[in-house]
Amino acid sequence: xxxxxxxxxxxxxxxxSPVTSLEDxxxxxxxxxxxxxxxxxxxxxxxxxxxxxxPxxxPxxEPTVASSSSTGRMPSSTSDGSSSGRRSESSxxxxxxxxxxxxxxxxxxxxxxxxxxxxxxxxxxxxxxxxFCDSGDDNGVEAGDCAPDxxxxxQERTIxxxxxxxxxxxxxxxxxxxxxxxxxxxxEFGAGALSMFVHGDERRAxxxxxxxxxxxxxxxxxxxxxxxxxxxxxWITESVPLLGVDxxxxxxxxxxxxxxHVENNPAFTGMNIDWTTxxxxxxxxxxxxxxxxxxxxxxWFVGDGDFLRLPGTSTCGNSRGFYCVLP
Numbered sequence: 001x002x003x004x005x006x007x008x009x010x011x012x013x014x015x016x017s018p019v020t021s022l023e024d025x026x027x028x029x030x031x032x033x034x035x036x037x038x039x040x041x042x043x044x045x046x047x048x049x050x051x052x053x054x055p056x057x058x059p060x061x062e063p064t065v066a067s068s069s070s071t072g073r074m075p076s077s078t079s080d081g082s083s084s085g086r087r088s089e090s091s092x093x094x095x096x097x098x099x100x101x102x103x104x105x106x107x108x109x110x111x112x113x114x115x116x117x118x119x120x121x122x123x124x125x126x127x128x129x130x131x132f133c134d135s136g137d138d139n140g141v142e143a144g145d146c147a148p149d150x151x152x153x154x155q156e157r158t159i160x161x162x163x164x165x166x167x168x169x170x171x172x173x174x175x176x177x178x179x180x181x182x183x184x185x186x187x188e189f190g191a192g193a194l195s196m197f198v199h200g201d202e203r204r205a206x207x208x209x210x211x212x213x214x215x216x217x218x219x220x221x222x223x224x225x226x227x228x229x230x231x232x233x234x235w236i237t238e239s240v241p242l243l244g245v246d247x248x249x250x251x252x253x254x255x256x257x258x259x260x261h262v263e264n265n266p267a268f269t270g271m272n273i274d275w276t277t278x279x280x281x282x283x284x285x286x287x288x289x290x291x292x293x294x295x296x297x298x299x300w301f302v303g304d305g306d307f308l309r310l311p312g313t314s315t316c317g318n319s320r321g322f323y324c325v326l327p
Contacts, residue, residue, distance in 0.1 A: 171286035206275045267320055268296055
């Protein structure tokens with residue numbers, strides 16, 4: 001019991017009342033705040049809002065803070081633990097890197113536009129610069145059709161044999177040969193008719209056999225349906241404007257004869273069977289009245305080119321007709 005009373009007597013002396021004033025006896029602000037009269041080291045008082053200041057620290061000197069950076073600045077914490085000094089947000093609006101540099105903006109590489117033009121194609125229904133026409137699937141070889149190679153509109157014309165026969169010396173005393181026969185065609189069949197006759201540099205069908213090259217004032221056209229006077233189809237020319245010849249230069253029989261009324265009645269043409277110009281059988285330029293030889297085509301025979309020239313020759317004293325191409 002004596003010990004209990006002794007403790008009750010001693011314990012109150014071990015504790016002092018907490019500081020109740022911020023002023024010392026002189027009324028000045030203290031340079032340190034202590035609890036229980038202690039002045040050993042800086043710390044934080046247990047009372048809220050009161051900070052204990054170390055009296056050994058000069059209040060006029062800015063305190064330094066330890067940093068991993070040599071600049072002495074306190075790096076801010078980032079979400080990934082780096083010290084870039086930039087803020088990282090989950091939204092991705094602000095990016096961070098260990099260097100502190102803004103990352104390059106993301107970019108996408110667009111594929112280049114294809115500007116190459118598609119090659120022109122006849123038959124696609126589109127009129128290209130090198131085409132005369134293009135009716136697509138309606139291209140054909142009937143009159144009025146666009147030709148299969150889109151180079152022309154298919155025409156239709158008629159070839160007839162004159163009813164007038166001329167002597168092989170018909171050009172005697174004239175400075176033209178073809179012009180005389182053209183006039184004879186017009187006189188019999190009307191304006192626009194032309195003679196299918198060649199001579200020298202006045203008119204030429206071809207320089208090379210069955211080729212249609214080097215033509216001069218030629219009267220047949222590509223992609224044309226040619227009929228006889230019975231309205232039978234004789235031939236449809238292709239890119240080579242010669243009867244019985246296709247675009248490859250191959251020779252074929254005619255579909256029907258040029259002349260159906262008189263059998264074996266030859267006609268002057270001035271051509272060999274391959275459409276080249278005669279140079280050895282023209283009755284001296286169609287001026288020799290008698291003697292000599294000439295070549296004449298046979299309008300009746302269908303095959304082997306006889307409609308241009310007979311296999312043999314006849315004398316220049318014979319009279320013959322000639323072909324006229326109507327407009």
